[in-house]
Amino acid sequence: MNSRATDRPLPRAVFFDMDDTIFDHARTCRAAIEVVRSEDSLFRPRTLNELWREYYRLLDSVHSDILEGKLSVERARRERFRRLAMFCGTSISDDDAQSLSNRYRAAYQSLRRAVPGARALLERLRGRTTIGIVSNNQVAEQVDKLEVLGLRDLIDLLVISEEVGVAKPDPRIFRTALARARSAPREAVMIGDSWANDIVGARAVGLRAVWFNRFRTRNPDPLAVPEITTLRDTARIERLLAAPGRPAPRRARSSAPP
Ligand SMILES: [Mg+2]
Numbered sequence: 001m002n003s004r005a006t007d008r009p010l011p012r013a014v015f016f017d018m019d020d021t022i023f024d025h026a027r028t029c030r031a032a033i034e035v036v037r038s039e040d041s042l043f044r045p046r047t048l049n050e051l052w053r054e055y056y057r058l059l060d061s062v063h064s065d066i067l068e069g070k071l072s073v074e075r076a077r078r079e080r081f082r083r084l085a086m087f088c089g090t091s092i093s094d095d096d097a098q099s100l101s102n103r104y105r106a107a108y109q110s111l112r113r114a115v116p117g118a119r120a121l122l123e124r125l126r127g128r129t130t131i132g133i134v135s136n137n138q139v140a141e142q143v144d145k146l147e148v149l150g151l152r153d154l155i156d157l158l159v160i161s162e163e164v165g166v167a168k169p170d171p172r173i174f175r176t177a178l179a180r181a182r183s184a185p186r187e188a189v190m191i192g193d194s195w196a197n198d199i200v201g202a203r204a205v206g207l208r209a210v211w212f213n214r215f216r217t218r219n220p221d222p223l224a225v226p227e228i229t230t231l232r233d234t235a236r237i238e239r240l241l242a243a244p245g246r247p248a249p250r251r252a253r254s255s256a257p258p
Pocket of ligand 1: 018019020192193
């Protein structure tokens, strides 16, 4: 694509959430569950989609406990498989849960993938704005993902909850990102899939936000927050990112952002 998406300049900084915004956690998870299901008859009473949704729900339900240090990552992984087996009508031992967790983990690691369009979008923005990742997770996990996906060199800065000590939507993690990008809140935009963490959190600090509504749920505030449902439409995303009301010199202003 050679055409410019907008005549207005990009913001000083663009921050992306990581999981299910840049990294395709949901589809990687589904693919890994498919591997485990194909290897173990205990999961057969449920369809792949039923298992995936339940596993995803279990992931979400314990994620904050892990972030707060109330639950170890290993214990949480075992517990998810114990509960997933219960979901299929079977009670399993801790050892069996550990074994399933290990197999899932190996499949997940080898099947990691980016959200479709993420690379092209980052490449298009690269060098024209400061690109940051603001993520609730562990540093090693997120750095490893970026390196496996070959995206590490497209990111200018990482702000991960483990090293900052607080998680989104806490304002301090967004202020840390702004400080590292040497950006005022109004000069930065946050893009993420979590309404509560990414959108509400960023706006509370004064950033603009673009909601990545990947799974097409209801936008709680469509007048205030533009949404995208894919990263593939880079021209539209650029228009949404561009600072409103600041036409570039010598060029006619294009249409206003929605
Ligand atoms: Mg996310």
